[in-house]
Amino acid sequence: MKVLVTVKEVANVADDFEIEGLTIPEQFLEYDLNEWDDYAVEAAVQIAEDRDEDVEVVAVTVGPERSEETVRMALAKGVDRAVRVWDDTLAEAALVGPTAMARVLAAVAEAEDPDLVLSGVQAADDGFGATGVALAEHLEYAWAAVVNDLELDDETASVRRELEGGVEELTSVPLPAVLTIQTGINDPRYASLRGIRQAQRKELDVRTLADLGLDPAVLDDDLTLTGLARPESESDATLFEGSAADTADDLETVLRDAGVSAE
Amino acid sequence: MSDGDVLAVAEHRRGELRPVSYELIAAGRDLAADLGGDLHVAVIGGDVDSFAERVNRAGADVVHTVDEGEEFNHDVYAAATTALFEAVDPSVLLLPNSVNGLDYAPAVATRLSIPLVSDAVDLTVADDLVVTRETYGSKVETTVEATTPAAVTIRDAEWPSVEDPGDATVEPFTVDIDAPSIRSTVRGFEEVGAGDVDIGEAEFIVSVGRGIDEEANLELVEELADALDATLAASRPIVDNGWLPKNRQVGQSGAVVTPKVYLALGISGAVQHVAGMKGAETIIAVNTDPDAPIFDIADYGVVGDLFEVVPELIERFES
Numbered sequence: 371m372k373v374l375v376t377v378k379e380v381a382n383v384a385d386d387f388e389i390e391g392l393t394i395p396e397q398f399l400e401y402d403l404n405e406w407d408d409y410a411v412e413a414a415v416q417i418a419e420d421r422d423e424d425v426e427v428v429a430v431t432v433g434p435e436r437s438e439e440t441v442r443m444a445l446a447k448g449v450d451r452a453v454r455v456w457d458d459t460l461a462e463a464a465l466v467g468p469t470a471m472a473r474v475l476a477a478v479a480e481a482e483d484p485d486l487v488l489s490g491v492q493a494a495d496d497g498f499g500a501t502g503v504a505l506a507e508h509l510e511y512a513w514a515a516v517v518n519d520l521e522l523d524d525e526t527a528s529v530r531r532e533l534e535g536g537v538e539e540l541t542s543v544p545l546p547a548v549l550t551i552q553t554g555i556n557d558p559r560y561a562s563l564r565g566i567r568q569a570q571r572k573e574l575d576v577r578t579l580a581d582l583g584l585d586p587a588v589l590d591d592d593l594t595l596t597g598l599a600r601p602e603s604e605s606d607a608t609l610f611e612g613s614a615a616d617t618a619d620d621l622e623t624v625l626r627d628a629g630v631s632a633e
Numbered sequence: 634m635s636d637g638d639v640l641a642v643a644e645h646r647r648g649e650l651r652p653v654s655y656e657l658i659a660a661g662r663d664l665a666a667d668l669g670g671d672l673h674v675a676v677i678g679g680d681v682d683s684f685a686e687r688v689n690r691a692g693a694d695v696v697h698t699v700d701e702g703e704e705f706n707h708d709v710y711a712a713a714t715t716a717l718f719e720a721v722d723p724s725v726l727l728l729p730n731s732v733n734g735l736d737y738a739p740a741v742a743t744r745l746s747i748p749l750v751s752d753a754v755d756l757t758v759a760d761d762l763v764v765t766r767e768t769y770g771s772k773v774e775t776t777v778e779a780t781t782p783a784a785v786t787i788r789d790a791e792w793p794s795v796e797d798p799g800d801a802t803v804e805p806f807t808v809d810i811d812a813p814s815i816r817s818t819v820r821g822f823e824e825v826g827a828g829d830v831d832i833g834e835a836e837f838i839v840s841v842g843r844g845i846d847e848e849a850n851l852e853l854v855e856e857l858a859d860a861l862d863a864t865l866a867a868s869r870p871i872v873d874n875g876w877l878p879k880n881r882q883v884g885q886s887g888a889v890v891t892p893k894v895y896l897a898l899g900i901s902g903a904v905q906h907v908a909g910m911k912g913a914e915t916i917i918a919v920n921t922d923p924d925a926p927i928f929d930i931a932d933y934g935v936v937g938d939l940f941e942v943v944p945e946l947i948e949r950f951e952s
Contacts, residue, residue, distance in 0.1 A: 383769045385922050394773070465777065468751065469743055495769050499730075500751045500786075504739035512816040513707075515736040530823075533646070533732050534885050540820040554873035592748035592783070594761075597776030601767070607918070607931040617935045618945030621917065624933050628894045628915050630837055630861050631950050 371425045374484035375414040376475055376502070377407040377444050379437035380495040389598050392464055403440045406490025410551040412558040414488050415448035417522060426450050430478045432460065432471065438574060445569035446561035453478050457578035459586040470591035472504035477582035479509055486527065487548040491516050499550075506548035513548040514541055518555045637670025640723040642714055643688050644731055645679050646705065647822065650687055653729040653787070655794040660756060660787050661727050662692025662795070667758040671695060673721050674801070677713045678702040682803075691797035697721075697806040707737040708815040714741045716808040723782060725762060730786035732886075742784040750777050751786045771904060771926045790908065826887060828880035835864035838892045840883055840910070842868040844899015844920065844939055848876045854898055857943050860950040866890065868900045884909035898939045902927025919943075 379401050387398035403411075411429070418425035429444045429452040431437055441452045455474055460466070466474075479487060487509075489502035506513030518538070519530035524545075531539040532552050543549075561569070579586060610620040625631070641661040643654035658674060665672040671694035676684040681698035689696055699713045714737065718726055726745075728738045730752045742749035755765035761778040764785060768775045779785075832838065839858040845851060851871075858865040865881060872882040883890050885905040895913035900906060902918070902925055910916070911930055918931035919939045928934050935942055 381769070383772050385924055387772070389773070394769075467748060467777075468739060469749055472739070472743065497766070497768055497770075498749075498751045499735050500739040500742075500749055502739075503736060504743045504749070507740040507743040513736075513740075514817065515707075516732045531732065531736070532886050533822075535889070536824060536826040536879075536882075536887055537646075538823045538825050540823065542818045542820060544816055553869070557875065592780040593750065594778045595775065596763070596778050597774075599774045599776075601771070601774045603924075604929040605931070605934075607928050607934040609928075609934045609936060611936075614937065614941035614945050617937060618942055618949060621933070621935065621942070621946060622949045624915070624917060625861065625894065625896075625946075625950075628837075630863065630894055 371421065371423055371486070372482065372484040373414045373417055373425060373427045374479055374482050374487045375407070375410050375427060375429050375444070375449065376487065376489040377411065377429050377431045377441060378404045378490070378493050379431065379433050379440040380404040380493050382494070389600065392595055392598055394598070401436065401440065403443055404490050404493050406492055406494070406551060406553055408558045409553050409555050410488040410490050411444045411447055411449060412556045413520060413551055416556060417486070418448065428453065428482055428484070430455070430475060432456065432474055434461065441574060442569045443561060445572045445574070446565040447559055448565065451573040453575045453577060455577050455579070455582065457580070459579055459589060463589050465593055465595040466589055467591040467593040468498040468500035469504050470589045471501045472508050473588045474579065474582070474584065475501070475505050476508035477584050478577070479505065481582070485546050486522070487511065489548060489550050491550045491552050502548050502550035509548070511546045511548050512543040514543050515550045516552050517549045518552040520549065520555065636722070636724070637665065637668030638673060638721055638723040639665040639668065639670060639725045639727060640673045640675065640718060640721050641727040642675045642677065643684065644729045644733060645676070645684060648679065650684055651729070651731070652794060653731060653789040654688055655690060655796070656789060656792040657727050657729060657787060658688065658690050658692055658795040659792040664725055664727070664756055664758065668724050670724060673697060673723065675699060675714070675717050675806070677710055678704065685803045689801045689803065690795045690799045692795060693799045693801040696801045696803045698803060699806050699808055701808065701810060704819055705733050706815065706817060706819055707733070707740070708817055709810060710737040711740045711744065712810045712814060713808045715744050717806060718745055720806070725781060726784040728784065728786045730788050734786050738784055738786050747782050747784055748779040749784045750779055753785050753787045754791045756785065767904070770901070772924065788904065826879040826882065828878055830864060830880060832864055832866045832881060832883065832890055833888045835866070835890065835892050837861055837863035837894045838866050838890060838913070839863045839896045839898065840866040840868065840900060841871060841898045842900030843870045845871065848874070851876055853940070853943055857947050860947050863894070863896070868906045897927055897931070898943065900927055901925045902930065
């Protein structure tokens with residue numbers, strides 16, 4: 371069995387970030403493995419550990435050289451090898467929407483021919499929440515979105531989908547399938563020192579769009595990024611300032627006025 | 634070339650239309666007016682006749698009923714929505730940015746080779762469709778222009794709910810669904826998060842988020858909850874980490890709470906969390922990040938360290 375897990379290095383913006391045109395300058399960005407993908411990696415590695423047969427876990431990412439640090443982290447946690455897709459066309463794209471990203475990932479998936487693809491529900495930065503299902507459609511795989519429980523046999527994935535309002539949907543999909551993984555599905559491990567050492571020796575292939583047989587036009591998704599802005603604060607909160615003791619005095623008044631601890 | 638029509642697909646679950654259905658009508662009628670077209674609303678599956686009556690609200694021109702199945706099945710929805718899109722030929726396909734909406738919208742956009750923008754919080758029409766959405770955990774507002782026809786999923790509670798009755802014509806729509814194309818099987822539903830406490834009924838809530846840093850620090854907020862005679866709740870990361878059980882989770886996938894006081898400690902206020910607590914009478918937030926979105930809905934706030942403020946508060950309320 372082969373499991374492909376999609377990972378993304380996401381950017382977090384610092385509290386005091388600035389915007390220049392359509393970008394946020396590098397000094398205000400911190401990079402990390404996308405939280406949802408961390409759970410997807412763990413789910414993939416657990417499948418490899420739990421099943422009797424040999425399971426190969428391959429990670430795929432679309433990102434610059436810097437993102438290899440993030441990919442090595444996934445390798446250190448038990449992923450067997452990785453593919454990183456990058457070239458000038460990708461580097462110059464201001465926005466790659468979910469359907470275009472899915473086309474790029476699909477080219478890797480088609481070459482790998484996995485039985486199962488695990489993808490985070492969404493990326494913390496762009497937050498489209500749509501790439502996994504678009505990928506399934508490209509591959510003509512079955513799929514399930516927002517999965518927070520997974521049982522696998524040779525032919526079927528039996529999942530729980532986390533709906534709104536504390537309701538879960540119990541769904542089965544045949545393999546091959548793409549599942550988008552929700553946080554909380556498992557308890558992602560920390561990489562061990564041994565894992566980190568081993569990760570340095572694991573295969574990490576770099577591919578361009580051309581290597582994957584893709585034309586640069588694959589990124590044309592009829593979407594154009596036209597603005598970035600700091601949202602105007604809608605806050606009309608009364609802010610208490612001063613020492614912890616001062617603010618606690620103020621909060622005490624508000625709480626007592628609202629009836630807290632009124633006997 | 635499409636003619637400015639908008640096609641919106643309602644959402645229902647277990648016999649009930651979900652509120653976003655009426656918000657789709659608000660978003661859709663504004664867009665249709667701007668584009669000079671009609672608003673088509675579709676109901677797929679379940680008691681379609683009764684659903685059609687209910688979504689027949691002001692602004693809807695045509696309601697299409699697709700009598701296929703009872704509950705949501707993404708294969709049915711994807712096939713029916715694609716067929717409806719081809720029949721109606723709209724400029725914009727509007728779907729909910731719900732868990733189920735995101736389970737079929739990307740497949741439909743891919744099948745139709747049209748652009749998809751998810752999680753819209755505002756929509757306008759210039760030359761193209763202009764979509765506003767939030768990125769980087771709501772810290773940045775991003776504008777994306779999509780050529781039409783395009784698919785957009787809208788965030789819930791961003792548009793008003795249309796309540797006035799409409800005078801749409803109701804048209805049954807038959808879609809030929811190929812049985813082997815239905816690959817997913819929905820086996821049932823389960824309510825989760827029941828247990829020792831129902832935070833939905835709590836009068837006072839002390840709620841804790843990622844700012845608590847470590848499981849061991851939960852003791853501190855438990856102590857505060859005791860001192861205030863309040864119920865302890867949490868945002869998603871705390872429950873994901875297994876530090877508190879699911880029945881303590883406030884938010885879109887957890888409980889919706891409406892207490893007199895909601896004291897949010899170290900909670901940034903992601904939209905999914907806010908969906909569960911914005912109905913609280915008084916919202917108080919303590920957070921180190923002055924830009925945290927929780928302050929947008931808070932009535933009172935302290936920009937500061939909960940580890941300094943909470944012990945002081947405990948002292949003041951301990952009997």
